[in-house]
Amino acid sequence: MTTLIQKMATSEGQPSWATNALRWLSNHIKAIVLPIVGIGIFLIIWSFAASKIDTSLGKFPGPTAVATQVVNLYQEHNTEREKEAAFYQRQEERNAKRVAKDPNYVPKIRAYTGKETFIDQIGTSLITVMSGFAVAAAIAIPLGIAIGLSKNLNTAINPIIQIFKPVSPLAWLPLVTMVVSAVYVSPEPMFAKSFLNSMITVTLCCLWPMVINTSVGVSAINSDWNNVSRVLRLPSLVHVQKIVLPASIPAIFTGMRLSLGIAWMVLIAAEMLAQNPGLGKFVWDEFQNGSSQSLSRIMTAVFVIGFIGFLLDRGMLQLQRIVSWDKASANR
Template identity: 45%
Template structure:
């Protein structure tokens, strides 16, 4: 008959028993890691990311090879076999004189990311050296009442992103201060809403290019004779006018659809008009207002690129256009970097608006 042998508990077993005892004492249930949850929330997204980059790499290689074959064949027809063989050798050796102008691969885009980050630190050091060099001169100019000498070198990619963020937030605030008050007013009055509805329906679908031209006509006249750079002013006003319509419509809809019982209670309590707006109407309208604000911010970020390009404002729009015009070996890669940055920032801005909406609104179940 076999005898059972007691196995001494190691420190890991003792630690596990201690944790179980603590969880039982404080009535804490250990988290359950179900395979289906892990599959849906972790494994499948990771697989989709890997598949995306794999397809991108495969597609970029196909496009590059197609361009190489075409250029070699063209050289063969125009200059003969020797020139075609030389070009083929150049492409095979990845020579700087033989670069394709097509979709860059993920590795090329990552190399451009590293280049842009390195450039940022170089430009940052140049700015610091410039400030140190001109500190004494600027101090004298300040005593004389003159403006300081400022750094006029090219901005880094980080500076360009910050400029775009500053422009879009200025435009968003302009849209907020125009759309929300007007939306409240026309939401409170059917007569005003019917009177202004034609204006909203006509101007809401207008292209950002047209809004830019309209703002340019007005701003250049108002600021005529000034030496200041008007590109930022024109950009953020255009962004605000393009993107405000969703907030305007949603605010008016939210105000007009407030439960009539709330309005009757406000009348019974004899609230003044402003009290009724801030204590009854706005809290009830917040879900729709914030839905409009989220759309407004998304639209503002989208139209910003076209408007910055037209206004020559030193943001992401101008950066993309200049790289497209530049035609350098890494220009296409930098454009793709800008595309990812634009998309990621747009996603983060929407998440921030959703968090604010859930914080200030009684509707805590707002989702993407």
């Protein structure tokens, strides 16, 4: 196809519309075909390797076993939703009969307490990770801007950042659990303690990339832009709004993408260790279950975790493309 494109160039040496169309088609074919080839090779290697590995629970799961579990887990979710709907319907019918006999009766609806399905746990993990990430962003971005604008503040806070940045989430989790248990005491809590434990742990671990990248982006702003702001005598808040934020958006989003990836990894580890609801707990429960399907269900969860992480990163990249003036910074 490359030779064909070269032949269709105009006599003046400028590419024609047909050349541009073929080049566009060639690039898009590569973007589609090459990933498919890579995935196909991976599936072949995985299937071959899985057939050679025997564990205490049977053969290591291959692509077919994982595909089967995807269907099974979806069917289990639908079955559980049908049970939930039937549970509430029975209550409504029972309450209707009670009200018919006694008009003064106040109907009561008990919440359904069935087990969380795999899809429910995906939703729980996503809510938790996005909540922790949002709290971290609300703290880290203003702090990073302040550090980038002030050398003295940077000198004062940098040692703290460097100390806490490498701390593992597994070290934070026991401390967070104890503090939440001691401080968050309410007869009718708005949020479950397990949710707060996971969310705060995620927040603590994804603060640092956002703070560091934001401060670096702010401190690296073109000096001419700062000089223009001084000449115009812009107030501090206007300077941040009109100069600092637009110029540092690429660096801010780089930190946000790094933090979101870290947040997702941290959350799964926290859920496994603390047995908080979510995908991490699903993996640990299946490991403890030790049934003949446990390995394939764990492998399914691994792929789902990875795929969700990929989607979160792509989503953040698309958001960067929307709000950033530098479109080239959001190409990967």
